[in-house]
Amino acid sequence: MTFVSRLALVVISAVIATMVAVALICFTASERVNVEIERARVANLLNTLRTATEANLSIGLTLDQISPLQERIEREKAGDSAVLAIDIFNATGRTIYSTDRSLIGEAVPSVWVERSANAGIWQMTERGDTVFGTHFENDLGLAGGISVTTSDRARVARAESLGLNLLGIALALIAGGGVTAGLAASAFAYLMSRPFDQVARVLSAEALGPAAEGPLPQIAQEARHSWIEAEARVDRGLSQLGALDDAN
Numbered sequence: 001m002t003f004v005s006r007l008a009l010v011v012i013s014a015v016i017a018t019m020v021a022v023a024l025i026c027f028t029a030s031e032r033v034n035v036e037i038e039r040a041r042v043a044n045l046l047n048t049l050r051t052a053t054e055a056n057l058s059i060g061l062t063l064d065q066i067s068p069l070q071e072r073i074e075r076e077k078a079g080d081s082a083v084l085a086i087d088i089f090n091a092t093g094r095t096i097y098s099t100d101r102s103l104i105g106e107a108v109p110s111v112w113v114e115r116s117a118n119a120g121i122w123q124m125t126e127r128g129d130t131v132f133g134t135h136f137e138n139d140l141g142l143a144g145g146i147s148v149t150t151s152d153r154a155r156v157a158r159a160e161s162l163g164l165n166l167l168g169i170a171l172a173l174i175a176g177g178g179v180t181a182g183l184a185a186s187a188f189a190y191l192m193s194r195p196f197d198q199v200a201r202v203l204s205a206e207a208l209g210p211a212a213e214g215p216l217p218q219i220a221q222e223a224r225h226s227w228i229e230a231e232a233r234v235d236r237g238l239s240q241l242g243a244l245d246d247a248n
Contacts, residue, residue: 019173038082042132042148043121045076045083049146050136053088057138063088063096070097082150084129089113090144108147116145128152 049072056066073086077099088097093113095103115122116135123132126149133147 046134053136085149087147
């Protein structure tokens with residue numbers, strides 16, 4: 001492999017490695033942002049439902065008397081394809097309102113009740129879906145909890161679409177960068193090797209064009225002239241020695 005080929009290979013490999021690294025960093029950062037956006041969106045929904053529930057409880061209504069919550073959660077689910085279910089349950093874990101009306105009156109998983117006893121928003125994975133939850137309070141303290149079950153399919157589809165877009169962009173950049181890097185490496189190698197090529201041509205007695213300038217070609221020409229003169233002196237010495245032999 002010639003010097004030019006090795007140089008071009010190194011430069012192109014570096015460009016490809018850089019493009020791949022940038023694409024991976026962009027994809028990872030985007031995936032992390034998508035997860036945070038999803039969590040923030042669900043957290044906003046939970047806080048909105050919690051505020052509405054606690055506002056009704058504060059005026060003396062019991063949880064099963066806040067019938068508008070049923071319509072509210074059904075509307076929220078219908079407006080968001082990523083939301084699979086919304087459940088509102090009391091402190092004992094009995095479902096009072098649910099987007100799946102067949103579950104009303106049924107007990108929610110005990111782990112939901114346990115996690116809702118703590119402040120803040122909790123999160124867990126259940127049967128491949130993500131469940132977010134929080135609790136709400138009345139004047140006496142903990143009154144129940146709210147859970148929102150979401151599907152990761154939409155986020156995964158967005159991530160796959162982004163990955164394909166990044167792959168296409170990366171391949172285009174790699175192709176363009178590879179060609180550019182190859183041309184740049186070839187030009188650099190040509191500029192670096194040109195004086196030595198001229199020296200080789202001078203020493204091998206090849207004709208050079210008028211553009212052959214620079215110290216190396218001149219030194220090579222001087223060296224060749226010295227070789228020619230030395231050869232001429234050697235030839236003259238040999239001729240003189242031959243003449244002496246003939247005379248004897």
